[in-house]
Each structure stands twice: as C-alpha cells, then as structure tokens.
Amino acid sequence: MNRVNPATGEELEPIEEHTAEEVDEAVTRSAEAYAEWSGRPMEERQKLLSGAADVLRENVDEYAEIMTREMGKPIAGARSEVEKCAWACDHYAERAGEYLADERIGTEPHAEAFVSYEPLGPVLAIMPWNFPFWQVFRFAAPTLTAGNTGLLKHASNVPECALAIEDVFREAGYPEGVFQSLLVGSDLVNDVIEDDRVAAVTLTGSERAGRAVGKAAGEQLKPSVLELGGSDPFVVLDDADVEVAAAVGARTRTLNSGQSCIAAKRFIVVDEVYEAFLEAFVREMEALTVGDPMDEDADVGPQAREDLMEDLHEQVQATLSEGATLQTGGEPLDREGFFYPPTVVTDVPRDATMSCEEVFGPAAAVYGVGGEAEAIDLANDSHYGLGGSVWTEDLHRGKRVAREIESGCVFVNELTKSDPRLPFGGVKDSGYGRELSEKGIRAFVNAKTVWVQSAADQDV
Known part of the structure; x- marks a missing residue:
C-alpha cells in the first residue's frame, strides 16, 4: 500500500x-x-x-x-x-x-x-x-x-x-x-x-x-x-448569540481540517442576524492558523490526499460559477502538501454544487433566510440527514426546531458530535x-x- x-x-x-x-x-x-x-x-x-x-x-x-x-x-x-x-x-x-x-x-x-x-x-x-x-x-x-x-x-x-x-x-x-x-x-x-x-x-x-x-x-x-455522508445544517435563529455561534461554527466547519461527516456545512442564518453573523464568521475563519499538522498551534492541516483537495476546489469553483460569492479563501495554498484555506461563500443557490453535494473540507456555504420556517425548510432540503445544529436563546424553541429537522441527531447551542453515551447514525x-x-x-x-x-x- x-x-x-x-x-x-x-x-x-x-x-x-x-x-x-x-x-x-x-x-x-x-x-x-x-x-x-x-x-x-x-x-x-x-x-x-x-x-x-x-x-x-x-x-x-x-x-x-x-x-x-x-x-x-x-x-x-x-x-x-x-x-x-x-x-x-x-x-x-x-x-x-x-x-x-x-x-x-x-x-x-x-x-x-x-x-x-x-x-x-x-x-x-x-x-x-x-x-x-x-x-x-x-x-x-x-x-x-x-x-x-x-x-x-x-x-x-x-x-x-x-x-x-x-x-x-x-x-x-x-x-x-x-x-x-x-x-x-x-x-x-x-x-x-x-x-x-x-x-x-x-x-x-x-x-x-x-x-x-x-x-x-x-x-x-x-x-x-x-x-x-452528511451536509449538516447549522441554523442560526434571530435570537441567537451571534458571536458564540460564529466561533463554534468556524470550529465545527474546520474540525479535522473540515474532513468530517458531521461537520456543519450549510450555515442557514435568519436575515435579522445575517450580516452580524457573516462578519463574525468570516473573521473567525480567517483567524485560524493553517500549517504543519505536527505543529501544536496549527488549527487546520492539509487535506488527506491531493485528489481530495482538488475535488474540494472543484466544488468551490463550480459553486462560484453557479452564482455564489466568495468571501474568503477559495484557492489551494502555494506550499508543499495539500493545503486548502478556510473558505466562505455566500449567495449560494439551492441547486448549486455546495448545496447538493457533501463538501469534505474547510469550505462553508452561508445562506440568508426570511425566518424560522424557511430555515427549517432549507435545512431539510437535502438528501442527507446525519446531524444538525440549532442556535437560539430560547431553549423551548430550540427543542421544537430540533424535532423538525430531518436528521439522526440535532444539537441545540452546541456543535454536532459523537459521544459514547449517545446513539449515533x-x-x-x-x-x-x-x-x-x-x-x-x-x-x-x-x-x-x-x-x-x-x-x-x-x-x-
């Protein structure tokens, strides 16, 4: 081998x-x-x-x-x-x-x-x-x-x-x-x-x-x-703590250099807090250190193989050609190894590549929606259903929305994760x-x- x-x-x-x-x-x-x-x-x-x-x-x-x-x-x-x-x-x-x-x-x-x-x-x-x-x-x-x-x-x-x-x-x-x-x-x-x-x-x-x-x-x-696979929704409602959601969102999207089935991949944000979330989220993504994975300070390492990095880049470029807007990242880094930077795209059509395919790398698609009902509809507009995350200060609302998301698990005000004590699938x-x-x-x-x-x- x-x-x-x-x-x-x-x-x-x-x-x-x-x-x-x-x-x-x-x-x-x-x-x-x-x-x-x-x-x-x-x-x-x-x-x-x-x-x-x-x-x-x-x-x-x-x-x-x-x-x-x-x-x-x-x-x-x-x-x-x-x-x-x-x-x-x-x-x-x-x-x-x-x-x-x-x-x-x-x-x-x-x-x-x-x-x-x-x-x-x-x-x-x-x-x-x-x-x-x-x-x-x-x-x-x-x-x-x-x-x-x-x-x-x-x-x-x-x-x-x-x-x-x-x-x-x-x-x-x-x-x-x-x-x-x-x-x-x-x-x-x-x-x-x-x-x-x-x-x-x-x-x-x-x-x-x-x-x-x-x-x-x-x-x-x-x-x-x-x-x-998964294309997990990360739903940010109008009463969410935007700064905390953005910080956790950046972490979950880039955990394991973005190569995780249960990483948040589609960030669905209610219009009232969209601009504030996007600003904080891009700032958090850009603050991450991409570097040698043997370095203790590296937040994001390389993609596992060259072909995987190339596939990721193709998905990002296809999504941009389909009408999305690049906010940060978007190009393989010019260095030895297979490094791709934390990337954020917005204005993503529902039928675009990053909306329909699993994105296995540190690239996030951010969507603005009119309200809770539209957020749930978009969260469920996927042939995947692995995990999901909902952000709101109202925990009763969070539980209600979590029940409406079609996936194997949903976490409220927390990133989606596997835990030996909890069933996973x-x-x-x-x-x-x-x-x-x-x-x-x-x-x-x-x-x-x-x-x-x-x-x-x-x-x-």
Whole structure:
C-alpha cells in the first residue's frame, strides 16, 4: 500500500497488502476465535476492554503521530482522538453488562419470558481515513465486548493506523483472532461479505460505498450498519448569540481540517442576524492558523490526499460559477502538501454544487433566510440527514426546531458530535442503523426470545 505524507507530499514507506489467501486465513482465525470468545463471561471481556483503554492512553503520542503522518490530522486533534477512543472503551467496560443483560418480560403467571442478547459471529468493519482510530473503536469496543470478533478493512491510505489498532488489542491481552486488520483493496471486500463465516458488516464512508456494501450484505441476508455522508445544517435563529455561534461554527466547519461527516456545512442564518453573523464568521475563519499538522498551534492541516483537495476546489469553483460569492479563501495554498484555506461563500443557490453535494473540507456555504420556517425548510432540503445544529436563546424553541429537522441527531447551542453515551447514525442517504450507547452494542446481536415453563403447566 503506497502512502504519501499529505503535509509534505513525500512518499512514506509502503506497507505490503495481504493476499487473498492471507485474508481467508484471517477469516478462519476470526471464526475459530469466535467459538471461544463468545463463551467468555461478560466480565472478562469488559476487563480486557478496560486494558485496551490503558494501552491507548499509555501510547497516545505514538498513535497520534501515526495519524498525523498518514492523513494529516493536526497533532492536538490526533491526541484528542486517541483519548476519545479510550473513553469509548471505558464506557463499554463499565456499561456493556448492563446494556446486554437479559430483558425480563411479563407474560403468564406460570412462565418466565426474557430476551437474551447474544453475539452473531465475525463482523467485517469497512472504515474511512478521516478519523482512523475513532471510527474503528466506536465499532470495535461494543462489538467485541458483545462477544463478536472483528475484521477491519481500513482505508488504503492509513494501513499503519490499522496495524496499530490491531496492536492495541493484542497488547491488552485479547486472544489471537478476536480483532484483525485486513490490508486489502476494495476489490476483495465483496468476497469477505459473501463468506459464510462472516455474520455482519458495518461501513462508515461515502454514499456510493454504502450503496455497494448495503447491496452486497442484503443479498447475503446479513445485517449491516451504514454511517454515510452528511451536509449538516447549522441554523442560526434571530435570537441567537451571534458571536458564540460564529466561533463554534468556524470550529465545527474546520474540525479535522473540515474532513468530517458531521461537520456543519450549510450555515442557514435568519436575515435579522445575517450580516452580524457573516462578519463574525468570516473573521473567525480567517483567524485560524493553517500549517504543519505536527505543529501544536496549527488549527487546520492539509487535506488527506491531493485528489481530495482538488475535488474540494472543484466544488468551490463550480459553486462560484453557479452564482455564489466568495468571501474568503477559495484557492489551494502555494506550499508543499495539500493545503486548502478556510473558505466562505455566500449567495449560494439551492441547486448549486455546495448545496447538493457533501463538501469534505474547510469550505462553508452561508445562506440568508426570511425566518424560522424557511430555515427549517432549507435545512431539510437535502438528501442527507446525519446531524444538525440549532442556535437560539430560547431553549423551548430550540427543542421544537430540533424535532423538525430531518436528521439522526440535532444539537441545540452546541456543535454536532459523537459521544459514547449517545446513539449515533443518520437517515435518508446518510445511512441506517445506530452506533454507540446501548443501541450500538445491540446492533450486532441476536435478540433471542426465551420462554420457560414447567411441563406440568402445559395445557394438553
């Protein structure tokens, strides 16, 4: 697998891909490990997960540097990502037993009925490069602790991250085969999905990849969870604290150098506060430092690959040609690496490129609307439905508007984020199923109904 440091454009040492034979051997190990792993007491699995959290924290700098080197994440954000993975491990190490405890159901006086949550088998995870540790751990922490085994097909530009994650579980004491990385291209994914030994599949990625994986899993009648793209609305109502909204808006649009599915991408501002918000927002975007991601002071690093930077620039230029106005940014920076500046465009038509497509980089589209009803209408005028954010001083109003936005989650006076305690996922073309919280650990289990009664109570 060929890799390039996105901050310098220099090639990194290639990592050898696994062969089809090696993949088959890995699936065999996963199936064999499942037979033993699924029978272990929950308490043992929770203890091992707590150990994985310890390994993550002990090696936070090493793992953060791998991320930054492979995909350009600013180093402070990379360390925070490792810490968040440890938090997810802590959460399920504490709560998994509670989440998967038998659920008693009242039926007949002479019978006992309950739901038993039991693992399925090896689960294939197809994961992206933008949060190369977090995306994996929000799958692995609950799925492994539920008693499944995991096979990771990571993005081709972050193989070192994939191997490091495998090492985390190994160092924590997990048995061989419980978690393995498959260093393969997309051409082998369908073969793994179709393998009878693989029980389920989860993907975080593009809409196109989601459709392909969902189709392949569906044809095999295997459960799947898809977390796909987003074009999240950031709604600023007329009673919002404009300065705070602008500061948080700039942060959420440029988090991870703008390469986040749940980043705010469409800023929908009621006319009464439009000028004030736009002035503050542009000021906040221009104040951000674009620089070497290994530099602690860098707010925005490079785009992860050159082609991704080029795609982003094409989207911005297409939107401008469709009638939008450039407020700041808009051109790749003249330096080594794949750097694109924080960019703001206004007067964006509803059918323009940045209105209709997911923009995966630090470029924001700002819209002025006549009032609350128009803001909600524009927020929902998207085939995506991952997250959203609403800004208002009236919390009752905020809750009401949040209920009307068509997405998997909405945050009032806060940026949209994933949290181990909260279910996460989308609607419409942003996918289906939920990760994290109790719902996430139940994504890949058999909710088995059990009825128990004495034969003496049988009506014959």
